[in-house]
Amino acid sequence: MPESPYTDAMEFSEHIKTGNVEDVVLRRPFHQPTKGTLCVTGHHLIFSDRDGHNSQPFLLLIRNIDAIDKSVENLLGYSKLFSSTGPSQRFDISVTPCVPSASSGTITLKCKDLCVLQLDIPGMEECLNIASSIESLSSLETASEMYPFFHRPAGLVLQDKWGLSSTEQDYAGMKELHDRWRLSYVNRDFSVCPSYPPAVIVPHSIDDETLLKVAKFRQGGRFPVLCYHHEKNGMVIMRSSQPLTGTNKKRCKEDELLLQAVIDGSDLGYIIDTRSPQQAQQARMTGGGFESKSNYSGWKRLNRQLERGKVLQESLIKLVEACGDSSHNVDRWLSKLENSKWLSHVQAALAAAGLLAECVERDGHSVLIHGTEGTDTTLLVSSLAQLILDPGSRTLAGFLSLLEREWVQAGHPFQQRCAHSAYSHTRLRHEAPVFVLLLDCVWQLGRQFPLAMGFSEPLLLRLAKEVYASDYGTFLCNSDQERCATGLKERTHCLFQSLLRPSERDLYSNPLFEPTELAIWPCVQPQSLQLWKGLFLRWTDDALHLKEAQEAIQNLVVECRRTLYDYIENIEDRELK
Incomplete structure (x- = not known):
């Protein structure tokens, strides 16, 4: 069985301040904004669509996150949350008078594959806790703590020879x-x-x-x-x-x-x-x-x-x-x-x-x-x-x-x-x-x-x-x-x-x-x-259209080759008969 991304949460519990948040809105390229549940595990952010439009949850490997920008509203009474912030992190913080029940925050995740995602999180404390958890988990430096040591893909076993040659x-x-x-x-x-x-x-x-x-x-x-x-x-x-x-x-x-x-x-x-x-x-x-x-x-x-x-x-x-x-x-x-x-x-x-x-x-x-x-x-x-x-x-x-x-x-x-x-x-x-x-x-x-x-x-x-x-x-x-x-x-x-x-x-x-x-x-x-x-x-949108065109061309060529191979095999079979 492949390793579930949920199973590693306990081992990294000291890094996770808030594990689940409801009513989070995910914004990402090529998709409409979606509301759902955000879960933080030791190696992944897992977003599940509340309306069930997507059968598979969206997974983001935390190590893929390169930078985190936070924007929160109504910081009154929450200033102490920033006292432990390190000088190496950058925060985009706007203060807007509002009632605590309407407080919210936005986390912008800039990934190493150059994708930029946005999470709108209800509740400032939850927002800051999620951001703090991501910062801690994305900065792990010990190789044995990283996801490849936990990943067990279907069809591969650890006893297989590692590498292609020597x-x-x-x-x-x-x-x-x-x-x-x-x-x-x-x-x-x-x-x-x-x-x-x-x-x-x-x-x-x-x-x-x-x-x-x-x-x-x-x-x-x-x-x-x-x-x-x-x-x-x-x-x-x-x-x-x-x-x-x-x-x-x-x-x-x-x-x-x-x-x-x-x-x-x-x-x-x-x-x-x-x-x-x-x-x-x-x-x-x-x-x-x-x-x-x-x-x-x-x-x-x-x-x-x-x-x-x-x-x-x-x-x-x-x-x-x-x-x-x-x-x-x-x-x-x-x-x-x-x-x-x-x-x-x-x-x-x-x-x-x-x-x-x-x-x-x-x-x-x-x-x-x-x-x-x-x-x-x-x-x-x-x-x-x-x-x-x-x-x-x-x-x-x-x-x-x-x-x-x-x-x-x-x-x-x-x-x-x-x-x-x-x-x-x-x-x-x-x-x-x-x-x-x-x-x-x-x-x-x-x-x-x-x-x-x-x-x-x-x-x-x-x-x-x-x-x-x-x-x-x-x-x-x-x-x-x-x-x-x-x-x-x-x-x-x-x-x-x-x-x-x-x-x-x-x-x-x-x-x-x-x-x-x-x-x-x-x-x-x-x-x-x-x-x-x-x-x-x-x-970008242009890249999406280009990717779709390339996939269509590749599928067409592959299908043509298969048809050609089938045709050749039929001819050979006839000659053998």
Whole structure:
């Protein structure tokens, strides 16, 4: 039986001041205002339609809530309720003389999937209690307290294998590499690199003792490891973090030896640094740095600056603000869109990925890519380059395996980067929408090559929502080490496995998919890039009509294909008879 959202309320009772309120009015996009009962559980808000127009209650995962705005009337006698309010929360409070029996309040919930909901609650005390409960429950930070540890979907059991593949399985499928590359378990207990998986693929001639020394020379222990092998010419893509050369220009002969082993027998390799030359130079002042020409003579360094961290998060905030502009002034909207610089980030990411793919496919050279930590823009560019080069990564299963390998296993700190989305009032800490930027870039690829991708836009939209708030454990924690420590793989279900179930495949597959063995080279000119309306304008009326049209087209194509398959089967049956 699937876990009921009501069953977790007792465990979180200390956070819930008011559990049920009657006569609440829910206002949400694409629906008429509805009156009913609101229930607060440990992980969900559950709204039941009083008139019974909707047979299923409306469920909202509390972790999906990014910000809460409160507006209450008749605060006389209730001022003490605000004494414990924290400075990080913002309140929109209007005071209107009225009798207590007519008191009411409104809570506006701004969600991480960019949806905005409104709850009109009779009774100010109930309103404030509900808001306080939501604030407390939405700020839980311990992974094991989150809903994936309680979710038990029908058709899946915890004993199922967690994930789609492993480093060992990936290596087993690269038989042509086995003479020059090997599996290393130097990080089996995560002591060498906390953000790497237990097994990695490294040059055969480099032993584990050498890897230990290289790890100390790379930030966070992220020494160069193989992430992609190009079957056409045998070249590889590796990724790492920055070298710790510092102001004294320290050397690590073991690091130089490892990189030389990668290009052994070749004349040149490329290092793509996702920082500007100035940023790389400045990194030396704090102990970081870059590979010098004199010590890495077989490698040529290329810089392609990609923004990260606070800059990227603020860009998302400005973009969402522009998309929510209700002034209907086109010039103002376009100005806000340009000032957000979001499409500039999309352009830069695709251009860097195109450069990497060009080095491998057209120039025939192996590439090492890194930025500072190697957990953000490094993964962004390596993933996009593989989509450009590798036909297998463009299937539904291949794309999900790519995300698992290059993001989940490779140590992207999901829980830190996706703690908040575009509406939060809290001060930025580690948030950055790098994964959302990846999904946007993939959408741009799919728009430019509509037949080349085996998956459709609904999959990307689903992933954009799941990465911030999910029923599944795939995007929880910041590394494999944390997942092992919390028992996540034994106690939660895997999103990617769920998406590949037959019932889900039809929803997320591209019915027009025509596989090609050719690389797909994106155009990155500004006029070739568009705002991803399906994500950033998904709660507008225009988006609703577009979604309905897309579903109708997909159903039509699926039906046509089924008819064609039935026709072919009938012909074959006749021939056999």
